[in-house]
Amino acid sequence: MQAWQVSELGAAPELVSIASPVPVKGEVVVRVEAVGLNFADMLSIQGKYQVRHPFPYIPGMELSGVVEALGPDTEAPAPGTRVLSTCPAGALAERVALPAARLFALPDAMGFEEAAGFPIAYGTSHLALTHTARLRPGETLFVTGAAGGVGLTAVEIGKRLGARVIASARGADRLEVARAAGADLLIDSEAPGLKEALRAAGGVDVVYDAVGGPAFDAALRACRPEGRLLAIGFASGEVPQIPANLLLVRNLTVSGFWYGGMEAHVPAVAAASMAELLRWRAEGLLRPHVSHVLPFAAFPEGLDLLRTRRATGKVVIRVGQQQ
Numbered sequence: 001m002q003a004w005q006v007s008e009l010g011a012a013p014e015l016v017s018i019a020s021p022v023p024v025k026g027e028v029v030v031r032v033e034a035v036g037l038n039f040a041d042m043l044s045i046q047g048k049y050q051v052r053h054p055f056p057y058i059p060g061m062e063l064s065g066v067v068e069a070l071g072p073d074t075e076a077p078a079p080g081t082r083v084l085s086t087c088p089a090g091a092l093a094e095r096v097a098l099p100a101a102r103l104f105a106l107p108d109a110m111g112f113e114e115a116a117g118f119p120i121a122y123g124t125s126h127l128a129l130t131h132t133a134r135l136r137p138g139e140t141l142f143v144t145g146a147a148g149g150v151g152l153t154a155v156e157i158g159k160r161l162g163a164r165v166i167a168s169a170r171g172a173d174r175l176e177v178a179r180a181a182g183a184d185l186l187i188d189s190e191a192p193g194l195k196e197a198l199r200a201a202g203g204v205d206v207v208y209d210a211v212g213g214p215a216f217d218a219a220l221r222a223c224r225p226e227g228r229l230l231a232i233g234f235a236s237g238e239v240p241q242i243p244a245n246l247l248l249v250r251n252l253t254v255s256g257f258w259y260g261g262m263e264a265h266v267p268a269v270a271a272a273s274m275a276e277l278l279r280w281r282a283e284g285l286l287r288p289h290v291s292h293v294l295p296f297a298a299f300p301e302g303l304d305l306l307r308t309r310r311a312t313g314k315v316v317i318r319v320g321q322q323q
Helices: 039-045 112-116 119-132 149-160 172-180 194-200 214-221 244-250 259-265 267-282 296-307
Strands: 002-005 014-017 027-036 062-070 082-086 095-099 140-143 164-169 185-188 204-209 223-231 253-256 290-295 314-318
Touching: 014 296, 027 112, 027 119, 039 296, 062 095, 062 112, 082 112, 082 119, 082 259, 112 290, 112 314, 119 149, 119 204, 119 223, 119 259, 119 267, 140 149, 149 164, 149 172, 149 204, 164 172, 172 185, 185 194, 194 214, 204 214, 214 223, 223 244, 259 267, 290 296, 296 314
Parallel strands: 140 164, 140 204, 164 185, 204 223, 223 253, 290 314
Antiparallel strands: 002 014, 027 062, 027 095, 027 314, 062 082
16 A cells, blocks of 8 residues: 655655555554644654654554454444544555544544544644633633634634634734634734733633744733633744743643543543534534645645645645545
C-alpha cells in the first residue's frame, strides 16, 4: 500500500510503498478514505510535539474510512461499516490497523471528508469546555485563533452550551468565519489593546487559548473572579509565563488540556464525549467547516496551509475515492 513516511527528525515526508497491516486480536483494518490534518502533525515531524514517535513513522492523527477486516476474536464493527477514529500516528496510509474500541460509526448523513476532520477538533473543544472548564450558560467565553481547526469548534460548542462567545482571529475574512459559527463579538487579533477590549466587553469567565503568546496574558488580565483559562496549544510558538499572584487575587484557574491525554487516561469520558458529539451532528446541531480538501499526493501542501495559517476550520487529505 501507499503511505506517507517520515524517515528521520526534520526530514520531509515521502510517499512510499509498504506492506498492508494485518490486524491482531482486538484490532480492525480500516481502508482509509480521508485524513484530517492538525497543527500537531507539523510539530511532530519537527520533533516539537509532546509525543515523540520512533523513526520511520507515518504521520496523521485522525481519519475516516471503511472497516475492511477484523482481527481474531474481534466481533465489531462489522466489515463495511463507515467509521472515524483518532490514532497517535499512522493515518496517512491507504490502510491502518486500529483498536476496535477507538472506532465510531458515522451518522448516515456524514461524509468521509467531514468525518476525517471531526474527532480531534470537536473532541478537544467539547471535553475542554464541559469536563475541564465546566462552562455554564450565560457565561462569557473568549476564544483565540477562533477561525482555526480547534478554535472554530470552540466557538460553535460554546454557543451550543449557552455561552456568550467572544472570538479573536486575524483579519475580516477569518472573523466572518467565526461569526458564522456563532460568535457574538469579534476582535481582530492584530489590533492593539486586547485586554482593554475584553474588559470593555465586561470581562470573560472562560478563556480557550490555542495560540499562546501575548493574547493569553491579555485574556488572563481580563478574567472575572473565578475565571478559568484553558491552555490548548501554542500556535504562536510562544509559551505563556503565568504570574501566580494574578491567579491568587482573582481566584483564577489555569488548566492544560490535551485530547490525546484524555483518550489515554480517561477513555470512557472521551468516548462518551465523542458519542454525544456524533449525536449532535446527526441531529444537525453542528456544522463542521472544512476549508481545503487535497488529494493524497498533496499532503505537504496541506502542512503548508497550516504553517502559513491560510486555512480556516480543517484541512483534509483525500485518500480513497468513495464518498
